[in-house]
Amino acid sequence: xxxxxxxxxxxxxxxxxxxxxxxxxxxxxxxxxxxxxxxxxxxxxxxxxxxxxxxxxxxxxxxxxxxxxxxxxxxxxxxxxxxxxxxxxxxxxxxxxxxxxxxxxxxxxxxxxxxxxxxxxxxxxxxxxxxxxxxxxxxxxxxxxxxxxxxxxxxxxxxxxxxxxxxxxxxxxxxxxxxxxxxxxxxxxxxxxxxxxxxxxxxxxxxxxxx
Amino acid sequence: xxxxxxxxxxxxxxxxxxxxxxxxxxxxxxxxxxxxxxxxxxxxxxxxxxxxxxxxxxxxxxxxxxxxxxxxxxxxxxxxxxxxxxxxxxxxxxxxxxxxxxxxxxxxxxxxxxxxxxxxxxxxxxxxxxxxxxxxxxxxxxxxxxxxxxxxxxxxxxxxxxxxxxxxxxxxxxxxxxxxxxxxx
Ligand SMILES: [Zn+2]
Numbered sequence: 001x002x003x004x005x006x007x008x009x010x011x012x013x014x015x016x017x018x019x020x021x022x023x024x025x026x027x028x029x030x031x032x033x034x035x036x037x038x039x040x041x042x043x044x045x046x047x048x049x050x051x052x053x054x055x056x057x058x059x060x061x062x063x064x065x066x067x068x069x070x071x072x073x074x075x076x077x078x079x080x081x082x083x084x085x086x087x088x089x090x091x092x093x094x095x096x097x098x099x100x101x102x103x104x105x106x107x108x109x110x111x112x113x114x115x116x117x118x119x120x121x122x123x124x125x126x127x128x129x130x131x132x133x134x135x136x137x138x139x140x141x142x143x144x145x146x147x148x149x150x151x152x153x154x155x156x157x158x159x160x161x162x163x164x165x166x167x168x169x170x171x172x173x174x175x176x177x178x179x180x181x182x183x184x185x186x187x188x189x190x191x192x193x194x195x196x197x198x199x200x201x202x203x204x205x206x207x208x209x210x211x
Numbered sequence: 212x213x214x215x216x217x218x219x220x221x222x223x224x225x226x227x228x229x230x231x232x233x234x235x236x237x238x239x240x241x242x243x244x245x246x247x248x249x250x251x252x253x254x255x256x257x258x259x260x261x262x263x264x265x266x267x268x269x270x271x272x273x274x275x276x277x278x279x280x281x282x283x284x285x286x287x288x289x290x291x292x293x294x295x296x297x298x299x300x301x302x303x304x305x306x307x308x309x310x311x312x313x314x315x316x317x318x319x320x321x322x323x324x325x326x327x328x329x330x331x332x333x334x335x336x337x338x339x340x341x342x343x344x345x346x347x348x349x350x351x352x353x354x355x356x357x358x359x360x361x362x363x364x365x366x367x368x369x370x371x372x373x374x375x376x377x378x379x380x381x382x383x384x385x386x387x388x389x390x391x392x393x394x395x396x
Contacts, residue, residue: 014385018357019297023307030310040312044286049388050297051289052338053357059247060254066264067242070271074235078276086313093310 004036004164012168013039017046024123024190027093028146028166031188034091035164089150089163094127094188103127110134123192130154130179130187143192145169147177152185154178219325220332222288230278242271249296255354258304266303270296280314283328287335341391349384 008016008029015021016029033039084095090103094117103115105127113129123143130136132152146166153162156177161167169175179185222244228237246267253263273295281291301309342350 010385014356019301019309020356023305023310027310030312033312040315043312044290047290047294048287048335048338049353049385050293050357051287051291052335052342053354054245054248054252054293054296055289055335056339056342057248057252057255060251060260060263062246062250062264062267066246066268067239070242070268071235071239073272074238074275092313096308096310 004038004162006159006161006165006167007036008032008039008042008166009168013042014046017043017050022123022192023120024118024125024192025144025146027097027117027125028148028188028190030093031091031150032148032164032166034086034093089186091150094150097125105129112136117188123190125188125190128185128187128189130177130185132179132181132184134179136177136179143170145189145191147190148188150186150188152183153180154185154187155180219283219328220288220335223283223328223332226274226278226281226288226291227283229275230281238275241274245274245292246271249292252296253300256300258300262303266296266299269299269303273299283331284324285315287331289335337392338388341388344391345384345387349387353384353388 012021012025012029016026021029029039033043082100084092084100086092087095087100090098097117105113105115107113111131111134115127115129117125117127119126127150128136128147130152136154146168147161148166149161149163151163153160153165154177155161156167156175158167158175160180161177167177222241225234225237225241225244228234229241249267249270250260250263253266254260258266270292274292277295281288286294298309298311301307342353345353
C-alpha cells in the first residue's frame with residue numbers, strides 16, 4: 001500500500017472525537033482511521049482532551065443504589081453485540097453498515113456503480129465503483145462531500161488519491177475525478193446534500209437514482 | 212530530599228487490576244471516582260438525571276466487560292472511559308450506532324512498557340493543568356464542543372456568535388491548549 005497523503009482535517013477530527021460529526025461523515029472518518037495510524041494517533045490525542053475534561057467536570061452524586069446495582073450485574077451473562085471485522089478492502093465500520101454482507105451494486109451507467117449504505121435527511125453514505133479510465137460524472141457539490149478510496153485510485157484537478165486517502169469537496173470544488181489505470185476504483189463517499197450531476201444524469205432523475 | 216519516582220495514575224492502576232485480575236474492589240474504586248464525574252459530564256449536555264444515571268450504569272458495565280481492550284500504552288484511563296461514555300451517549304440520544312474504527316489487535320506477547328504508560332499518565336496530568344491555564348472563553352468553547360451534544364452550528368445558535376467565530380475560537384482554544392502543554396514540558 002502506498003503511503004496515505006490526504007488525511008482528516010483537524011476540525012473534523014475534533015468533531016468526530018466529540019461525537020458531534022453527522023453520521024455519514026463519521027463513517028468516513030472511522031473508516032479512514034481504520035487504515036491510517038497517523039489519524040488514529042490524532043484521535044487518541046483528542047480523546048485525551050475529552051478525558052481531561054471528564055476528570056475536571058464538576059461531580060454530581062449518583063443515587064446510592066446505582067453502585068450496588070452495577071456491582072450486582074457484573075457477573076450476569078451478557079449477549080455480546082455483533083462485532084464486524086474488516087473484510088478485504090472494507091474496514092469494520094463499512095462492514096457494519098453492510099451488516100456483514102457484500103455490497104449490492106446498482107449500475108449508474110458507463111460501468112459506474114453504487115451501493116447506498118445509509119440515506120437520511122441529514123445526508124447519505126455510499127460505496128462507488130468506478131472502472132479504470134472512467135470519469136465519475138462531473139458534479140459540483142451542494143454541501144460537503146468526503147470521499148475515501150478503498151481500492152485503486154483516482155485523480156482530479158487537485159491531485160491523486162490512493163487507498164486510504166480522503167478528498168474533501170465543498171461548494172467551491174468543481175472537479176472531474178477519473179479512476180486511474182489498474183484495478184477499478186472503489187470509494188466510500190459521504191454527503192450532507194444530494195449531488196448535482198452536470199453530465200448524463202438529468203437532475204429530474206436524481207430522486208430515482210438516489211444520488 | 213529524595214527524588215520521588217513518578218507513579219502510574221490511580222485510575223490506570225485500578226483499570227489494569229480490573230483487566231488482569233477481574234478485581235471487584237478496584238472496580239468499585241473506579242466507580243466511586245468516575246460515576247459522579249460521568250453523571251456531571253452527561254448532564255451538562257442536557258440529559259436529565261434519571262437517563263444520565265442509566266448511561267453511567269451502561270458505561271461502567273462496559274468498562275468492566277471490555278476491560279481487556281484497555282491498553283495503557285495507547286490511551287489514558289480517562290480518555291478510554293470518555294470515549295466509551297461518548298459512544299454510549301450518542302447511541303442512546305441519537306438512536307444510531309456511532310461508526311467506530313477497527314480496533315488494533317493487541318500483541319499478547321508484548322511486555323508492558325512502564326515508561327510509556329507513565330508518559331501517557333503524565334500527559335494527562337499536563338492536559339488538566341493546561342486546561343486550567345486557558346482563558347475562560349476559550350475553555351468554555353472547548354467544553355461546549357466536547358461536553359455538549361452539539362454541532363458547531365448549534366453552538367453558534369446558542370451563543371449568538373457566527374459559525375466562523377465559533378470554529379476559530381475552538382481552533383484557537385485547541386492551539387492555546389497545545390502551547391500551554393508545550394510550556395509545561
Ligand atoms: Zn490519516
